[in-house]
Amino acid sequence: MKSRVRYTLLLVLLVAVLAGCSDVAHPQPINPNGGFWDAWLVYPLSWLIKKSSEFLGGSYGLGILVATVLIRLATLPLMLKQINSSKKMQEIQPEMQKIREKHANDPQKAQQETIMLFQKHGVNPLAGCFPLLVQMPILIAFYHAIVRTEEIRTHTFLWMSLGEKDPYYILPVLAAATTYLQQKMMGQQMQNNPQMQMFMVMMPLMILAISITLPSALSLYWVYGNVFMIVQTYFLYKDVRRQGKSGPIPQAGGGKKGGSGK
Known part of the structure; x- marks a missing residue:
């Protein structure tokens, strides 16, 4: 969880630096034959938004929606890995709680036994960070595609x-609200984690503060992406919620295998 918090804060920091350093008034044109950044990231995103907008009657706001959905679908395999990691983390929560209680006065020992528990059950606590790592270059490239494409x-x-x-701060507020809802849905299995609770409050506030300084197109992309993730999370975590309501999940490596418990 600490790693995910660090990567998310890094993502927000990069966007903040980007907003402060980019010359929005005199942006450089996108060079489709330039280096890797322009040729393989910025130009394809700009092209996708423009073509989608043409298909939807010239609305670049709707073109951003299409681009957002396609990007989210392309990164869906990473999201599925994150879901699987979350499920495994949920399965071993009782054992992790026992370790915390057993070594309440010895954090180092608790951390060592927790790492051993991860290794025993094949849990990768960093798996939840992969989608965030992919979002970093995409979000920055999206920003460049917006400010360096005159039509957009x-x-x-x-x-x-x-x-x-x-001008009315509607999108920044929506970006913050949908970020909070998305984080709350994805963090349901961590409700007793004080760090997670603090993170779910800090992250939307940071998104709100930064969105106020960004072009509306990027805030729009953020809102679209959050809404997509909320719907996606609802369906992908459906079995996790069902298992949580029906009782404890069988421990990995125990006598019961599979989801049916038979």
């Missing part, structure tokens, strides 16, 4: 100009 930057969608800040 100057387009008006609903009440806002996509290349400028939301």
